Amino acid sequence: MINIRRATLEDMDTLVKLRLDFLRHMATLREDDEATLSAQFADYLSRHLNRNALAVLAETDCQVASIALLTVAEQPAHRYLPSGKSGTLLNVYTYPEYRRRGLSIQVVRRTIEEARNMGVSAIDLLATPEGKPLYEQLGFGDTPLPAMRLRIF
Ligand SMILES: CC(C)(COP(=O)(O)OP(=O)(O)OC[C@H]1O[C@@H](n2cnc3c(N)ncnc32)[C@H](O)[C@@H]1OP(=O)(O)O)[C@@H](O)C(=O)NCCC(=O)NCCS
Numbered sequence: 001m002i003n004i005r006r007a008t009l010e011d012m013d014t015l016v017k018l019r020l021d022f023l024r025h026m027a028t029l030r031e032d033d034e035a036t037l038s039a040q041f042a043d044y045l046s047r048h049l050n051r052n053a054l055a056v057l058a059e060t061d062c063q064v065a066s067i068a069l070l071t072v073a074e075q076p077a078h079r080y081l082p083s084g085k086s087g088t089l090l091n092v093y094t095y096p097e098y099r100r101r102g103l104s105i106q107v108v109r110r111t112i113e114e115a116r117n118m119g120v121s122a123i124d125l126l127a128t129p130e131g132k133p134l135y136e137q138l139g140f141g142d143t144p145l146p147a148m149r150l151r152i153f
Contacts, residue, residue: 002103004110007055007067009046015055016041018067022093026128054118056111058094058103065098067091068111072120080122087115087123092131104134112138 007015019041023029029037049055052073058066069091077084089111094104115123124143127135 001061002106003059004106005057005059006110006114007049007057009049011055011057012042012045014057014064015045015049015067018064018093019091021095022067022091025093054111054114056107056114058098058107060098060103066094066103066107068093068104068107070111070115070123072115072118077121083119083121085118085120087118087120089123089125092125092134105137108134108138 016038020029020034020038023037045053048071053069053071055067055069057064068089071088071090072085073088074085075081089108092104092108112123123140124147125131125135125140126147127140
C-alpha cells in the first residue's frame with residue numbers, strides 16, 4: 001500500500017537520511033561534510049518545516065521510498081507572481097528499488113497541491129536529466145528568462 005503524506009518534525013531522522021542519500025546520489029556530498037550538512041539541515045527543519053518549507057513522503061509498506069521538499073519565499077508581487085509567494089522544489093528523490101512506479105509523480109503532485117493551499121503562485125526547480133520528463137509530465141516548462149547565479153562563498 002502506498003501512503004503519501006506531509007512530513008512532521010517527528011520524521012526528522014528520516015528527512016536527514018533522505019537528504020544525505022539524495023546529495024550522495026547527486027555526487028555533491030563530501031564525506032567530511034556529512035556531519036555539518038546533517039546538523040544544518042536538522043536545524044533548518046526545526047525552524048522552517050511546516051512554516052515556510054514542507055516535505056512530502058511516499059511510504060510503501062511502511063518503508064520510506066520517495067521524497068520532495070518545497071521551500072516558500074515571499075517577494076514583491078508582479079503579474080506572473082500575483083501572491084508574491086514562490087516555491088522552490090528540491091530534493092526530489094526515489095530510492096532506486098522503488099523507481100518507475102509513479103511514486104515521485106504522486107509526491108510532486110501532492111507538493112504542488114500543498115503549495116497551492118499556501119498561496120504559492122509559481123514553483124521553480126532545477127531539473128536533472130532523470131527528473132526532466134517527470135516535471136514536464138506535471139506541466140513544468142522552460143522559463144522565459146535564463147536563471148543566473150553569482151557564487152559569493
Ligand atoms: C527522477 C526520479 C525522482 C523519478 O522517481 P520515480 O519515482 O521513479 O518517478 P515516477 O515513477 O513517478 O515516474 C513518473 C514519470 O517520470 C518519468 N521518468 C521517471 N524516471 C525517468 C527516467 N529515468 N527516464 C525517463 N523518464 C523518467 C516518466 O515519464 C515516468 O512515467 P512512466 O514510468 O510512466 O514512464 C528518480 O529517478 C530519482 O530519484 N533520480 C535521482 C535523483 C534525481 O535526479 N532527482 C530529480 C532532481 S531534479
